[in-house]
Structures are given as structure tokens and as C-alpha cells.
Amino acid sequence: MRARRDGPAIAPRTIVAFAVTALACAAAHGQSREEPLWEAGAGIASLYLPDYRGASQGRVYALPVPYFVYRGDFLKADRHGVRGVLFDTDRVELNVSVGAALPVDSSRSPEREGMRSLRPTVELGPSLDVLLWRAADRRVKVDLRLPVRGAVTVESRSRYTGVQFFPHLNVDVRDVAGLAGWNLGVLGGPVYTDRRYNEYFYAVGAADATPQRPAYEARGGYGGAQFIVALSKRFPRFWVGGYLRHDTLRGAVYESSPLVGSRSYTAGGIGLSWIFGESSRRVPVSD
Numbered sequence: 001m002r003a004r005r006d007g008p009a010i011a012p013r014t015i016v017a018f019a020v021t022a023l024a025c026a027a028a029h030g031q032s033r034e035e036p037l038w039e040a041g042a043g044i045a046s047l048y049l050p051d052y053r054g055a056s057q058g059r060v061y062a063l064p065v066p067y068f069v070y071r072g073d074f075l076k077a078d079r080h081g082v083r084g085v086l087f088d089t090d091r092v093e094l095n096v097s098v099g100a101a102l103p104v105d106s107s108r109s110p111e112r113e114g115m116r117s118l119r120p121t122v123e124l125g126p127s128l129d130v131l132l133w134r135a136a137d138r139r140v141k142v143d144l145r146l147p148v149r150g151a152v153t154v155e156s157r158s159r160y161t162g163v164q165f166f167p168h169l170n171v172d173v174r175d176v177a178g179l180a181g182w183n184l185g186v187l188g189g190p191v192y193t194d195r196r197y198n199e200y201f202y203a204v205g206a207a208d209a210t211p212q213r214p215a216y217e218a219r220g221g222y223g224g225a226q227f228i229v230a231l232s233k234r235f236p237r238f239w240v241g242g243y244l245r246h247d248t249l250r251g252a253v254y255e256s257s258p259l260v261g262s263r264s265y266t267a268g269g270i271g272l273s274w275i276f277g278e279s280s281r282r283v284p285v286s287d
Contacts, residue, residue, distance in 0.1 A: 056261025
């Protein structure tokens with residue numbers, strides 16, 4: 001059994017940048033090999049992100065990007081993110097999945113003006129990952145991933161804000177289009193959130209209601225769909241990558257919330273990290 005991996009105490013923007021970097025490292029090297037136990041670096045990313053899913057307004061961020069890979073027996077940090085691998089066979093893995101969301105300053109949000117600002121949140125839960133298909137040369141593989149995460153706010157008195165379930169297909173392609181070292185990752189699937197999660201982002205209480213923003217009570221269920229395409233390459237001394245993410249909230253249970261200003265939008269970013277250190281100890285790795 002082993003383990004492996006989307007607020008203020010840890011800068012939330014840095015967390016998001018790290019998550020984006022992990023997603024962008026979305027391809028396998030394929031065959032069994034030995035790699036350093038850990039690699040470390042740092043860089044910068046430029047990202048465009050909506051204030052929250054469904055917000056009419058987004059922002060461009062220039063953010064520091066920590067680059068860290070750890071290939072331990074239980075804890076792992078790699079192209080799939082930061083995770084703990086609880087169970088692993090050739091086709092099935094059970095992981096501890098981690099995520100985070102940015103805070104939202106309501107004074108800068110057209111839909112939320114006058115409402116309480118949203119605190120950053122962190123999410124934690126299990127993810128069952130199932131290998132559906134792998135090419136004979138191991139350059140392409142398709143996984144089904146089933147992460148379920150509970151969210152809490154990051155503040156002095158944290159509070160539970162609900163559960164998100166994001167079942168999705170993930171395709172990894174190594175040396176895409178014959179370009180050595182360039183790795184492509186594509187994933188997509190529906191998003192499901194419970195009533196409490198949707199209340200945090202989309203409910204409007206009587207005290208916050210206005211003629212333009214009527215009171216709204218959120219319920220749980222289908223929360224739209226999300227699709228991500230990422231491309232990256234690891235050079236000897238640096239890593240470069242980028243991603244595009246498209247969200248649609250059409251048909252979501254909270255689509256009629258007055259806090260939903262955009263039902264379809266695209267976000268994305270690019271990043272560059274310099275690798276300045278690695279472990280002298282090497283460990284076997286296979287994809």
C-alpha cells in the first residue's frame with residue numbers, strides 16, 4: 001500500500017498556481033525508469049481566472065509558481081498534483097485528493113457587491129482513479145478519475161462549506177504530434193455539488209436581496225461541466241507549460257442564481273519554472 005494527488009495562511013493564489021502547474025504537467029514518460037526522489041524549483045505564471053465559477057468578472061494574475069516533485073512511497077507531488085496514495089495496483093489507485101479556491105472580494109464583484117466577501121477554501125477527500133486503456137507503447141493512456149472532496153474555509157474559525165464530486169475522463173499523451181518531450185493532457189466531466197456548497201457561492205439571503213438581486217435559495221445537484229487542455233515540457237533546467245479551461249454552467253441547479261453572471265467562459269494561463277535542485281537518491285518510476 002502506498003500514497004499519491006484544482007486562503008490566507010498559505011497564500012491562496014500560490015496554491016492555485018501550484019495546482020495549475022500540476023495540471024499542466026499532464027503527461028507520462030512511459031516506461032519504467034529511475035528519477036530523483038525529489039526535484040525543486042521556482043518560477044512565475046500568468047493566469048486569467050474568474051472570481052468563482054459563474055462570475056461575470058475575472059482577473060489576470062502574475063503569480064509565483066513553486067515547482068516541486070516528490071516520489072515517495074506514500075506522499076507524492078507530481079503532474080497529478082499533491083496526493084497520498086492509499087492503494088495502488090496496475091489499474092486502480094485510491095488517492096487522497098487536495099484542492100483550493102481563491103477568496104473573492106465582494107466589493108470588486110458586480111454580482112456580489114454589498115455582500116460578505118468569500119473566504120478562500122481548501123478541499124480534501126478520496127479519489128478513485130481507474131486505468132481504462134493504455135497504448136502498447138505506453139505513450140497514451142485514458143483514466144477515469146472519481147474525486148470527492150469536502151471544503152472548509154481558511155480563517156481563524158474555519159467552517160465546512162460542502163462537498164464537490166467531479167467524475168472525469170483524463171487522457172495523457174506523451175511526445176504529442178511527434179514532438180519529443182512535449183506532453184498533452186486533456187480532461188473533462190460533469191461537476192456535482194451539494195446544497196451547502198452551492199449556498200456558499202450562489203445563495204442570496206433576504207438581507208442581501210435588492211431589486212436587481214432577488215433572494216435565492218440554492219440546492220444541490222448537477223453543477224455544469226469542466227474541460228481542461230494542458231501542454232508542457234520538462235527541459236534539463238526548466239519546465240514550461242500552459243493550459244486552457246472551459247466551464248459551462250448551462251443546466252446547473254443554480255443556473256438561475258442572480259450571482260451567476262456568466263454561464264460559459266474560458267480561463268487559462270502559462271508558466272515557467274527553473275529547476276534548481278534535486279535529490280541524489282533515485283527511485284524507480286513507472287507510468
